[in-house]
Amino acid sequence: VSPVTDLLAWVIERAAGQRYSDLMSEHLWQPMGAEKAGYITVDRIGGPRAAGGMCVTARDLARVGQLICRDGKREDGRQVIPTAWLEDIATAGDRNAWTTGDFGERFSDFDMAYRSKWYVHPGEAPLIHGMGIHGQFIFADPARDLVVAWMSCEAEPTSDRAFGLRYRLIQELRAAL
Numbered sequence: 001v002s003p004v005t006d007l008l009a010w011v012i013e014r015a016a017g018q019r020y021s022d023l024m025s026e027h028l029w030q031p032m033g034a035e036k037a038g039y040i041t042v043d044r045i046g047g048p049r050a051a052g053g054m055c056v057t058a059r060d061l062a063r064v065g066q067l068i069c070r071d072g073k074r075e076d077g078r079q080v081i082p083t084a085w086l087e088d089i090a091t092a093g094d095r096n097a098w099t100t101g102d103f104g105e106r107f108s109d110f111d112m113a114y115r116s117k118w119y120v121h122p123g124e125a126p127l128i129h130g131m132g133i134h135g136q137f138i139f140a141d142p143a144r145d146l147v148v149a150w151m152s153c154e155a156e157p158t159s160d161r162a163f164g165l166r167y168r169l170i171q172e173l174r175a176a177l
Contacts, residue, residue: 001102002051005117006043009050020048031080032067034060052133058149061138065147068128068140089115090126090142106160110167127174133157139170144177 009020016023021040029038038060041053067073072081093113098104101114113120121127125143135152148170154162 005051006047006049009048013048020050024054028064028080029060031074031078032060032063033074034063036060054132058151061151062147062149065138065140065149069142069145069147071142085116089118090120090128091122093120093122095122107163109164125174127170129170131158131163135159135162137166141174144174146174146177148173 012023013020018026024038024040034056036057036059038054038056041049041055043049066075067081068086071083072086073079093115095111095113098113099108103114111121111123113122117130119129119131121129125141127139127141129137129139131137134157135150135154137148137150139148139150140146150166
């Protein structure tokens with residue numbers, strides 16, 4: 001669904017009258033206290049690559065996960081992401097839609113839902129994750145205040161086998177905590 005994500009960024013730009021990267025900086029990156037500037041790559045006509053073109057450090061990606069774990073707040077209590085939005089992501093995804101959707105067969109071993117561009121492993125303690133290409137991930141477990149920013153350089157854009165191994169490792173970390 002990457003083209004849909006890129007299209008959404010175009011809609012956001014048109015509605016706001018600002019570049020997507022500037023909006024990300026103003027509403028997320030600066031308020032969360034990022035250490036380094038990130039950037040959004042663009043396509044050949046200058047459109048933002050919101051689906052796979054976000055380039056950031058692992059520490060700043062982990063800060064995004066911390067916001068998820070802390071109800072959208074920074075350590076100093078400043079609200080950056082609305083709590084209701086995070087609750088919606090964690091609880092409102094449709095498991096049946098996931099199972100019958102395009103990725104249901106590929107990820108049939110995993111109980112998942114998809115909501116607002118985030119993957120959710122539902123349950124008493126949901127695991128929320130973002131999936132990039134070539135092995136880039138962020139995992140956030142609010143119940144354990146656990147964040148894993150995973151950076152790698154895999155040859156294939158996506159790998160079901162690598163995802164399965166990665167997911168099992170994250171589950172083992174969760175169980176150990």
